[in-house]
Amino acid sequence: MKSAINYSQRHSGGIMSNSKHMMQIQPNSPAIHIDNLTFSYPVSKALVLKNISQTIMPGEFILLIGPSGCGKSTVSLCLNGIIPHNIGGNLEGRVEVFGWSPADHEVYEMATRVGIVFQDADSQICNIFISDEIAFGAQNLLVPKGEILKRMENVLSAVGLKNMQDRPVFNLSGGQKQRLAIGSVLAMEPLVMVFDEPTANLDPQGTLEVHNLIRQLNKENKVTSIVIEHDISHFVEVADRIIVMSQGEIVLEGPPREILSKHSQFLREELGLWIPGACVFAIECKRMGYSLEPFPLVTDEIKVDDLEFTTNNTIPDNQVKINQEPIIDIRNVSFSYIPGKEVLHDISLKVEKNSILAIVGQNGSGKTTLTSLLIGLQRPNSGSIDVAGIDATKASIHDLSRKVGYVFQYPEHQFVTDSVYDEVAFSLRGAGIRESEVKQRVMEMLTRFQLATFTERHPFALSRGQKRRLSVASMLVLRPEIFILDEPTTGQDWRNVVNLMDILKGLYEEGLTIILVTHSMDLVAEYTGRVIVMKEGKLAFDGTPSQLFSAEERVAKNYELEIPTIYQLTNRIRKQQPNLPVINNLPELASHLEKIK
Amino acid sequence: MTFIYKPGNSFFHRMDAVTKFLWLVTITVIVLLATNLVENLIIFIYLLLTAFILARQNVIRFTLRLLPISVVGIWLLVIFSVLYTRGETVWFKIGSVTITYEGAAYGGALFVRIFSLASATFIFSLTTEPQRMVAELVEFGKIPYRLAYAFYAGLRFMPLLQNEAETVLNAHAVRGVAEKEKSFFARLIPIRRLATPLLVNGLRRVRIAAIAMDSRAFGAFPKRTNILELSRSSISLAYLFFHLAILIAFLVYRFLLGFGETLIAPIG
Secondary structure: OOOOOOHHHOOOOOOOOHHHHHHHOOOOOOOEEEEEEEEEOOOOOOOOEEEEEEEEOOOOEEEEEOOOOOOHHHHHHHHOOHHHHHOOOEEEEEEEEOOEOOOOOOHHHHOOOEEEEOOOHHHHOOOOEHHHHHHHHHHHOOOOHHHHHHHHHHHHHHOOOOOOOOOEHHHOOHHHHHHHHHHHHHOOOOOEEEEEOOOOOOOHHHHHHHHHHHHHHHHHHOOEEEEEOOOOOOOOOOOOEEEEEEOOEEEEEEOHHHHHHHHHHHHHHHOOOOOOHHHHHHHHHHHOOOOOOOOOOOHHHOOHHHEEEOOOOOOOOOOOOOOOOEEEEEEEEEEEEEOOEEEEEEEEEEEEOOOEEEEEOOOOOOHHHHHHHHOOOOOOOEEEEEEOOEEOOOOOHHHHHHHEEEEOOOHHHHOOOOOHHHHHHHHHHHOOOOHHHHHHHHHHHHHHOOOHHHOOOOHHHOOHHHHHHHHHHHHHOOOOOEEEEEOOOOOOOHHHHHHHHHHHHHHHHOOOEEEEEOOOHHHHHHHOOEEEEEEOOEEEEEEOHHHHHHOHHHHHHHOOOOOOHHHHHHHHHHHHOOOOOOOOOHHHHHHOEEEEO | OOOOOOOOOOHHHHOOHHHHHHHHHHHHHHHHHOOOHHHHHHHHHHHHHHHHHHOOOOHHHHHHHHOOHHHHHHHHHHHHHHHOOOOOOEEEEEOOEEEEHHHHHHHHHHHHHHHHHHHHHHHHHHHOOHHHHHHHHHHOOOOOHHHHHHHHHHHHHHHHHHHHHHHHHHHHHHHOOOOOOOOHHHHHHHHHHHHHHHHHHHHHHHHHHHHHHHHOOOOOOOOOOOOOOOOOOHHHHHHHHHHHHHHHHHHHHHHHOOOOOOOOOOOO
16 A cells, blocks of 8 residues: 555645645644533433543544443544534534634534544445545535545545546455445545544454554654554554543543553443453463563564463363264355355355354455355355255245344344334244243243343344344244354444353353354354354365464465454463463463463 | 446447436327327337437347236236227227227227337347446436436345345245235235345445445545436437427427327227
């Protein structure tokens, strides 16, 4: 990727030229100054922000973290004036961005100071062609045509979309779309950029591309950057500060090492947030009585040569059950949505009964298509599929859904009734089960999934974690033998993910076969016994997580996947201590720590 | 994908969208004025030649695009051949159904008319770049750009909505919603089930899109910078006026001179 627009080379043309703004900016003045900001949305008296005060200096890289609904995104909308101008609400206190207060300036004026990139690139891209999307903001500000074309050229290079300006946005990958969204904001030459969960919907490769771009913009272009993310592991090294919010307040603030070394446990266990794997390992070591110095932010900082582990305990590779009969038998299956364009090529796969299988791969590799064949949503062009004794190439969805529970990526897509109770009862009633038994089974499920107090609530009114649990409960109530989950952890806090995975572990122990389509390699390492990698419609790898992740170079180069933290560490440790057993989670590894040299 | 534009450098590709749209309207009126099979065939062949020569469309691909239309066309042909009761030249009888030459000609005219309308629409869609059309509607059509953009945004978001609807239908099918509903009102329930997530997600998407557009100064000024080279050639205008002249001649032929008949009621 070529270097991005040079911050110092900002133009002098255009009505809203930033050089004009820059002349008004005093040296050493803060980029952002927030003073006692309190806010509540219209029609709600609940305070979303409570007395927030903060100063951010030009060029700073800030990680803004906190549980879902804590007010992070609201802060970003206060910076560019969308709050209060467009959304309204009750705002008290003052915000200034390079000396301008959104209260005193229109949103279009603030747009040259603050650019926001949102989570859902598809919703924020409002043009059909790449060039239009990049030029959009500058056109609205009546920047002269020549200047717009110059910016477009620079921005396309910066976001890695050079020579693609005439392409429609529909065919771009998730990562490309998010880079385009960043480019469209960048072309307005804002002085501050806010990235609000920009990688929540991306595959590993797309996430990497966007993370690299964000880091580059801050480092090379000195753009003051505020990143709101669940997984901060890619940014802790480059961030200047972490600001932690909870229930509308700033509860912690400081350099990443200080925050994570002192408060990792609080962040993870009290607030339910993701913390970098290296920090998880460090706090687990601390629990065992060992202190890693300096407190590591990334695995490279952990001096594995100084650590000695016990090797006498042999832990089997997780959940591998030998000689189990297959419950799914896929033979030579090919499939295409459009004649002549195969998306699955000659797939053969057997899935053992009572196992946990992960299906991984980049977006578009055929993962979801493969699982949709198992529930009868698609029919293969050729080959055979046996699912729990049923011919899935011919059986109806209705018959297959008695054997297979399928949870979609977005729980909202699956909801079909107006209350939590009816949602779980729906499938039972459809199966003709009498109402007294329906009631008993529904309440059992709701209690198990901690939803018993929400029976009358509309499914859409639940929190993100509750929606996910409801979608699982409503599929499990029919007691399927196979349970398929498509990206169940996307955009979820750590606590929600752990709750869900504990439920799945419980189901596995009860004898269910679980298939997990996921981009989270940490989950694959910790919870699954077998993993298949899909690449361009083919089965590129089939084996245990340890077989996959031990070959780091192949994983990164051939499959473009990330190595989970546990394998980043154990692969390095094993170079010194080859007898280290297969360990699939960080607490377990810490429990094997014998001494620090 | 809801838009089918294919880049090119034909006469039609170079024609501005406003002129082209007026041409489409003119052709549509001419097609609707044509009453008999011969007139419709002449117009259809003319439009095919226009597609192949002036719009430089690939003959096979263009024909393949028209094929699905034949389902509607054949249906019209059969239904109106059967329903046409004013025919005198009987071809054959099947039970109480009488097929006449006049009825078949009437159905045939409708059949060809459908193809003509589809051909003209395809010529327009295949040669009109959406973002250029928006710019030209603003520049030449004097339409406020916010209004023109609303249409453009529709093109952008329609495929997303289609994908989402498909996913929701799949998700509901897995829940057993696809089961055959019994009563008329029960059949309406799945529509509501489909509409709820689509509406909720649609509103969320609209909210994000509105915030994203406002954040990029959409609507800040009455005008915005145009970065496309827009021009309206005199030959395009002459082409439009030529078709307007045909339309006027046709109107005179039909209504002042009284030739032909209006293709309205098959049952007389």
